[in-house]
Amino acid sequence: MSRIVDEFTKGLWKEIPPFRFVLGLCPVLAVTSSVSSALGLGCGVIFVLMVSNTLVSTFRHHIPSKIRVPVFIVIIASAVTIVELMMEAYFYSLYEVLGIWIPLIVVNCLILGRAEAFARKEAVHLAVADGLGMGIGFTTSLVVLASIREVIGAGTWFGLQVMPKAYLGFELFQRPPGAFICLGLMLAVINFISLKTEKKGAAC
Amino acid sequence: MTAREIVRMVLVLTIVTGIWGGLLSLVKIATEDQIQYQRITNIKAPALKRALTVEYDNDPIKDRKTIVIGTDSKGKPIERAVFPAKQKGKIVAVGFEAYGGGYEGDIGVMLTILVEEDTLGSIAITTHTETPGVGTIAFQNDTFMNQFKNRSLNTNLSPGGGNVDAVTGATYTSDGVAKAVQQGIEIYKKHKEDIL
Numbered sequence: 001m002s003r004i005v006d007e008f009t010k011g012l013w014k015e016i017p018p019f020r021f022v023l024g025l026c027p028v029l030a031v032t033s034s035v036s037s038a039l040g041l042g043c044g045v046i047f048v049l050m051v052s053n054t055l056v057s058t059f060r061h062h063i064p065s066k067i068r069v070p071v072f073i074v075i076i077a078s079a080v081t082i083v084e085l086m087m088e089a090y091f092y093s094l095y096e097v098l099g100i101w102i103p104l105i106v107v108n109c110l111i112l113g114r115a116e117a118f119a120r121k122e123a124v125h126l127a128v129a130d131g132l133g134m135g136i137g138f139t140t141s142l143v144v145l146a147s148i149r150e151v152i153g154a155g156t157w158f159g160l161q162v163m164p165k166a167y168l169g170f171e172l173f174q175r176p177p178g179a180f181i182c183l184g185l186m187l188a189v190i191n192f193i194s195l196k197t198e199k200k201g202a203a204c
Numbered sequence: 205m206t207a208r209e210i211v212r213m214v215l216v217l218t219i220v221t222g223i224w225g226g227l228l229s230l231v232k233i234a235t236e237d238q239i240q241y242q243r244i245t246n247i248k249a250p251a252l253k254r255a256l257t258v259e260y261d262n263d264p265i266k267d268r269k270t271i272v273i274g275t276d277s278k279g280k281p282i283e284r285a286v287f288p289a290k291q292k293g294k295i296v297a298v299g300f301e302a303y304g305g306g307y308e309g310d311i312g313v314m315l316t317i318l319v320e321e322d323t324l325g326s327i328a329i330t331t332h333t334e335t336p337g338v339g340t341i342a343f344q345n346d347t348f349m350n351q352f353k354n355r356s357l358n359t360n361l362s363p364g365g366g367n368v369d370a371v372t373g374a375t376y377t378s379d380g381v382a383k384a385v386q387q388g389i390e391i392y393k394k395h396k397e398d399i400l
Contacts, residue, residue: 067213071220078224082231089238092246 004129007122011133017110018141018183019190024110027101028142029179035158038146040094041101042139044083046132049111051079053131056119063120072115073106080105110138141186148182149173244285251314251328252287252299257353258318258325260289260296271398273391284391286399289316297325298399302388306380309333313384317357317392319400324355327385332377339377342370348378352385357393362386 011017018028031037055075056063063071084102087095095102105111114134119127150156153173155163172178249265256264264287272281287299297318303310311332316325329343342348348371352361359367363379365386370378392399 062216064209064213064216066209067217070217074217074220074224078228081228085231085235085239089235089242092242096246 004125007126008129008133011130011135011137012140013137015134016137016141016190017134018138018145019187021110021113022187023113024108024138025183027104027108028145029176029183031098031101032142032146032149032179032182033153033174034097034150035143035146037094037097038142039139040087040091041098041105042135042142044080044087044098044102044105045108045111045138046135047083048076048079048105049114049131049135049138050128052076052111052115053119053127054124056115057122057124057127060120068120069112069116072112076111076115077106110134145179145182145186148186149178153178247330248285248287248301248314251330252316255299255314255316255326255328256289256297257316258289258291258297260291262288262290264289264299271395273395288400295319295400298392299325300388300391300399301330302384302391304380304383304385304387306332306334307339307376308335311377311380311384313381313388315352315385315388317389318354321354322357324352324357324385324389326350326354327352327381329381332380334374334377334380339374342374342377342381345371345374348381357389360386361389 015021017023018025027041031041052072052075056072080103083105084095087098087102114131118130122130147157150158151162152170154169155161155167170178173182244265252264267290268285268287270283270285273284274282276282284300288295289297289299297316299314299316301312301314303312305311309332311334312330313327314330315327317323318325327349332340332343334340334342348369351369355361355367359365361368361382363370363382365382368378368382370382
């Protein structure tokens, strides 16, 4: 039981995907100009990650290792296509905003990385916990990054005005360079915090 | 690598792709109507509104009907939705989509035809995959878009016909729009009875 909890929580801080692995950065930088699109992409990634981790782990003894990558990609690409169709059918405005980034979830290294590094070796319940933890960690990072960029860049959060009306917005943060700056600062802060906590207590 | 291994690999890949292919087509069938509905309300309806230059008192989206405009290479009928705009129960204009090849795939154009005058009404772009900021300048160019307004159906509007001025720097896109409009006019002439 504690193993499940461990695998789940490691994705939330200890191995939080975009900051610890620095994987799948392209969509991270691209969709975080608004909180709603970040959340939308994050939910898509959680779903795909769960499907791919569950299936890869369930059939891990039946997939010959020589063709494992094509099999993983087929599973991931199909799950992404389901997300794309569902989003177009039921969340059209989100589908329009995310556009090309939905099909590009297929090549998000995070998902293939989890299938390759974790799910193909571990039992199903652990793989599910890992997928859920990593997915939530990824989504949380996206939402935090998007919150900073949207509040500073446009003065809104989730489309609601949070800054005083007179605030004109800081355009740089809405643009790709702002995404890099923001991501760099967040990386620095997270490394600083873990450095401090590691020094204080016994290293985890 | 033994023959057994090869057979196993082929088998596994075939099964995986087969199962997923089947599942995907099920999802596609299940979401098809909803996607169609979303496309009509989010892309076609706004375009139709922009392209309808006459007064009307019905809901053209609700009153739409589907006509068959020919068959594709497999012999399947090609269907097209037609949106009639009515004033006091009489059709004053019809809107429908036509497609023309631009620089990067087909450009969808919603065009309206004024029934009484027997001329074009106006046009609006629905779908396209042109290069943003390059090809798309044609869509934002009012002089270009407005030159289709109220043109006679007997004018040759296809590119090279001498009756349409293309936008500099977006020639392929302009040609694609012109092609789509000309194709639309031909569809209207050929299927006038079905449309009205």
